[in-house]
Amino acid sequence: MIKTNAKLLISPGLLEMIHQDAEDKIDKALKETVVETLRLAKEMVPVDTGALRSSGRWRHPSNLKYTVTFGGYTRVAAKDTVDYALIVHEGLGKGANSVPRRYLTIPFDFMLEAVLRPRLKELVRNHKEFGTMVTLQGGIYG
Secondary structure, three states: OEEEEEEEEEOOOHHHHHOOOHHHHHHHHHHHHHHHHHHHHHHHOOOOOOHHHHOOEEEEEEOOEEEEEEOEEOOOOOOOEEOOHHHHHHOOOOHHHHOOOOOOHHHHHHHHHHHHHHHHHHHHHHHHHHHHHEEEEEEEEO
8 A cells, every 4th residue: 555644733822823714724725635636646547457546545534634545445356455556656566567657646746836835835924933833744655
């Protein structure tokens, strides 16, 4: 299974200093980012049986934290588990599968830079002294 996490770390009290509804706005921006990341990733993922594409999903395990995953359980293919998501993503297979596809990394990085970071900057624009109190964590994990 391959997954990406987008988690926002915010210094205590910052949300209350900016706006009462800032947390909802940030959470909404995170959700839009991961939903679009998944959509773009599903367009990029190579398709043979469709199992890998259909295994892509997003989850919202806690406030200000979302996870996008590929692999794991699916009912599309003859076998119920897609255990090759990381192999395809990183190009660790043989032949055509030896080319890294980066179907999750590319849209994740794009959405962070094109959508999420500008929205976060907008939220803290009037509170520049708090700009360094907001940290975006993200990464791809196998």
